[in-house]
Amino acid sequence: MRNRAGDDLVLKLAWRHPEATHEVEGLREWDGMGAVRLFASEQFDDTSALLIERCSPGDSLASRSPSEQDDVIAGLLRQLRREPRPGHVFRPLQVMCNAWADEFEEKATSGRLPLDPGLARDGIALFRSLPATAEREVLLCTDLHAENVLAAERDPWLMIDPKPYVGDPTYDPLQHLLNSGDRLRDNPRDLTRRVARLAGVDPDRLLLWLFARCVQESPNWPDLAEIARRVAPG
Numbered sequence: 001m002r003n004r005a006g007d008d009l010v011l012k013l014a015w016r017h018p019e020a021t022h023e024v025e026g027l028r029e030w031d032g033m034g035a036v037r038l039f040a041s042e043q044f045d046d047t048s049a050l051l052i053e054r055c056s057p058g059d060s061l062a063s064r065s066p067s068e069q070d071d072v073i074a075g076l077l078r079q080l081r082r083e084p085r086p087g088h089v090f091r092p093l094q095v096m097c098n099a100w101a102d103e104f105e106e107k108a109t110s111g112r113l114p115l116d117p118g119l120a121r122d123g124i125a126l127f128r129s130l131p132a133t134a135e136r137e138v139l140l141c142t143d144l145h146a147e148n149v150l151a152a153e154r155d156p157w158l159m160i161d162p163k164p165y166v167g168d169p170t171y172d173p174l175q176h177l178l179n180s181g182d183r184l185r186d187n188p189r190d191l192t193r194r195v196a197r198l199a200g201v202d203p204d205r206l207l208l209w210l211f212a213r214c215v216q217e218s219p220n221w222p223d224l225a226e227i228a229r230r231v232a233p234g
Contacts, residue, residue: 008054009039016046018099019142019163022090024050026164029088029139034079035159036152055150055158062146066183069146072157073176074198076144080159081169084139093140093167094131100216101128107219114218114225123215123228130209134168141172145179170201174213177206178224185223188231207231 002008014020027038027050040051061072084090101124107113113120141162152158173195177184183191192210196203214228 003039007039008056009051010054012048012050012052014048014050016043016048019096020048020161022164023048023162025089026139026141026162027052029082029084029164030080030159030162032154034076034155035162036150052160053152053154055152055160057151059151060147061149061151061157064146066180069176070195070198072149073144073146073173074195074200076149076157076159077141077169077172077199080141080144081138081172083137084166088139088166090139090164090166092131092137093142093165093171096142096165097127097131104216104219112219114222115215115228119228119232120215120218122232123212126208126233127212127216130205130212131167131171134170136169137166138169140165140167140169143175144172145175147179168205168209170196170205171209173199173201173206174209177210178213178217178221184227188227192231208233 014023024038024041027035031037036055037053038050039053042049061069064072104124108120115123141159142165143161143163144159148161149157149159177192177195180191188210189207192207193203196206211228211231211233214224214231218225218228
């Protein structure tokens with residue numbers, strides 16, 4: 001569909017869930033800088049309707065080489081990184097981390113953990129504490145990975161489907177790392193250092209985040225338990 005100005009648009013209908021609560025506000029904040037442009041939005045009970053620009057040709061970044069994915073994701077992270085405006089509505093990253101840590105601990109009480117209890121305690125404690133030790137807080141995508149980046153004409157690549165929070169910029173490369181499959185399993189430390197360098201974040205801190213997130217995800221994603229063991233501090 002096109003609007004009166006001739007912009008090529010697409011209607012996105014999405015289930016409203018906690019992590020994506022402020023997708024509309026996030027797209028407005030980025031205003032097309034590294035992200036698709038939002039033209040209009042409405043909310044109906046548990047559904048969100050967003051009228052956004054169409055990405056053309058629309059190929060997913062996941063179709064490109066792993067090395068190119070690293071470069072594009074890191075470039076977008078640098079472009080999207082900004083302090084939100086005063087009075088913004090975005091929740092702190094701490095809120096999401098606490099909620100996910102609570103879910104992890106509920107699962108831990110059932111004994112369904114693929115990790116040593118001591119390592120699990122250390123990892124989830126770190127997951128709770130890391131947000132409060134950030135030197136800087138910025139608007140985060142929190143779910144930036146190759147399948148959420150599409151080829152476009154206005155810019156070579158644009159981010160879609162953000163789940164905005166405000167917090168530590170070092171958190172934001174994590175989903176790309178977790179989605180890197182064999183590369184993460186083969187050498188998690190080297191991949192983390194490469195992505196940290198490209199994205200302009202502290203590699204040691206990104207490794208801490210990777211350890212903590214792998215612990216947190218391990219009940220539902222058992223392969224990450226081995227990654228957690230390999231990148232654990234000390």
